[in-house]
Amino acid sequence: MSDMRLIVAGAGGRMGRALTRAIAESKGAVLAGALEAPGSEMLGKDAGVLAGLPANGIKLSADLWAMSKEADGILDFTVPAATIANVAIAAERGIVHVIGTTGLSGSDNAVIKSVTNRAVVVQSGNMSLGVNLLAAVVKRVAKALDQSFDIEIVETHHRMKIDAPSGTALMLGQAAAVGRGISLDEHADRGRDGITGARKPGNIGFASLRGGTAAGDHSVSFLGPFERLTLSHQAEDRMLFAHGALKAALWAHGKKPGHYSMADVLGLADI
Numbered sequence: 001m002s003d004m005r006l007i008v009a010g011a012g013g014r015m016g017r018a019l020t021r022a023i024a025e026s027k028g029a030v031l032a033g034a035l036e037a038p039g040s041e042m043l044g045k046d047a048g049v050l051a052g053l054p055a056n057g058i059k060l061s062a063d064l065w066a067m068s069k070e071a072d073g074i075l076d077f078t079v080p081a082a083t084i085a086n087v088a089i090a091a092e093r094g095i096v097h098v099i100g101t102t103g104l105s106g107s108d109n110a111v112i113k114s115v116t117n118r119a120v121v122v123q124s125g126n127m128s129l130g131v132n133l134l135a136a137v138v139k140r141v142a143k144a145l146d147q148s149f150d151i152e153i154v155e156t157h158h159r160m161k162i163d164a165p166s167g168t169a170l171m172l173g174q175a176a177a178v179g180r181g182i183s184l185d186e187h188a189d190r191g192r193d194g195i196t197g198a199r200k201p202g203n204i205g206f207a208s209l210r211g212g213t214a215a216g217d218h219s220v221s222f223l224g225p226f227e228r229l230t231l232s233h234q235a236e237d238r239m240l241f242a243h244g245a246l247k248a249a250l251w252a253h254g255k256k257p258g259h260y261s262m263a264d265v266l267g268l269a270d271i
Contacts, residue, residue, distance in 0.1 A: 004253050005032035005071045006246075007095075009086060010078040011060050014044030014052060015238060017056035019075050020067040022242035028250050033067030035074070037082060045093050053191075064206035068093045073249045077241070080104050084111055096252045098245050099123040102167030105236075116259040123251050124262040127244030131218065132262045134233045135175040141229065142179030147202050149224035151176050155208040156217040164208035165190060170183030173204050173221050 006023055010016040013035035023031050039064070046054035061067060064086060068074070072205035073096035076083050083101040090097040099112065102125055112121060126132065144150065153176075155169040165173075170184075177184035182202065189203040199205075235241070244262065249269035251265045265271045 003028055003030045004073060005030055006249060007031075007033035007035055007064070007067055007071050007074040008047070008076055009035040009064075009076040009082065010037075011047050012036045012040060012045070013078075015077040015157055015241070018046050018238050018242040019077070019245060020054060021240060022246050024048070024051070024053055024056075026243070026246055029246060031056060031058055033064075033072040034058050034060045035064050035067065035086075037073040038062040043265050050233060058189050060105075064089050065093075065109035068095055071095050072253060073098065073106055075100075075249060076175040077245070078134070082206070086106055086176050087112055087115055087121075093196065094119065096120045096122070096249055096255075098123075098249045098252070100127055100241065100245055102170075106166075113259055116257060118257050120252050120255050120260070122164030122260045122262070122265065124248075125169075125171035126216075127241045127248060127262055128233075128235065129244065129266060130233050130240075131235075132266055132268055133172075134218070134220070134231060135172055136268045137231060138172055139175040139179040141222060141231070142246055143181075144179075145222055145224065145229075147180075148202075149178075149222040149229075150199060150203075152205040152207070152221045154207045154209070154221070156211075156214045158213050158215070161210060164210070165206040166208065166216065166218070168216060169206055169208070172218060173206065176204055176220065182200055200235050205263050211252040 008016050008019045008097050023029050035043045039104040039127050042060050046055045047058045075098045153169050155166045187203050189205045215238050216235040221230040248265045
């Protein structure tokens with residue numbers, strides 16, 4: 001099979017540059033296009049040079065329709081509005097859409113899922129092997145421990161991150177909720193300030209820390225009578241997310257239309 005031709009969305013940003021490097025470092029894929037927002041000062045610049053590589057002749061463009069004509073997939077770690085704009089074009093072109101964008105609303109996710117009867121979408125709040133293994137373990141532990149164990153999720157990211165809790169934290173919260181057999185929307189406690197009263201039994205708490213250049217630290221604590229269990233993951237470089245996204249794209253190439261997750265890619269869906 002020939003190399004998978006991939007477009008990097010948000011190619012001028014930090015994650016976009018990491019994705020460009022991951023494609024250059026890996027076998028089985030080639031860069032077919034570099035997408036950037038209309039009006040960006042990055043438009044027209046060489047994607048390779050921006051990523052710290054030799055020039056590759058692929059200039060950043062805002063025209064996804066044109067560049068997707070000869071592509072097999074798009075790696076999309078942008079912002080919700082951009083991702084939703086990309087969804088329709090990717091589906092119309094019939095290319096794989098790997099979505100790592102966080103901060104998506106319920107209506108955004110509904111739009112994404114609406115195209116999966118005719119398009120291949122791999123979507124995850126985190127593309128790393130370690131985090132997805134962590135989520136599988138969290139689900140198992142939450143199922144094993146009763147509500148006498150409170151669940152608290154703490155995440156730390158760099159100062160430039162614009163959404164909270166992180167998509168990974170919410171993914172871990174969802175894993176815990178599934179393990180408990182409850183709805184995360186109905187049991188999430190996403191902020192405490194002032195006189196809050198006692199903790200509500202069965203809720204899943206979230207705390208978000210922002211600062212420095214942290215790539216992403218997450219911990220899930222189960223706090224019970226006289227004992228605590230904490231499961232954690234530390235990301236040391238965003239390249240791990242880039243390589244995970246590339247793995248997802250290569251896995252999805254040729255799959256039937258549907259909505260997939262990294263748990264599917266890594267064979268963890270049944271854990």
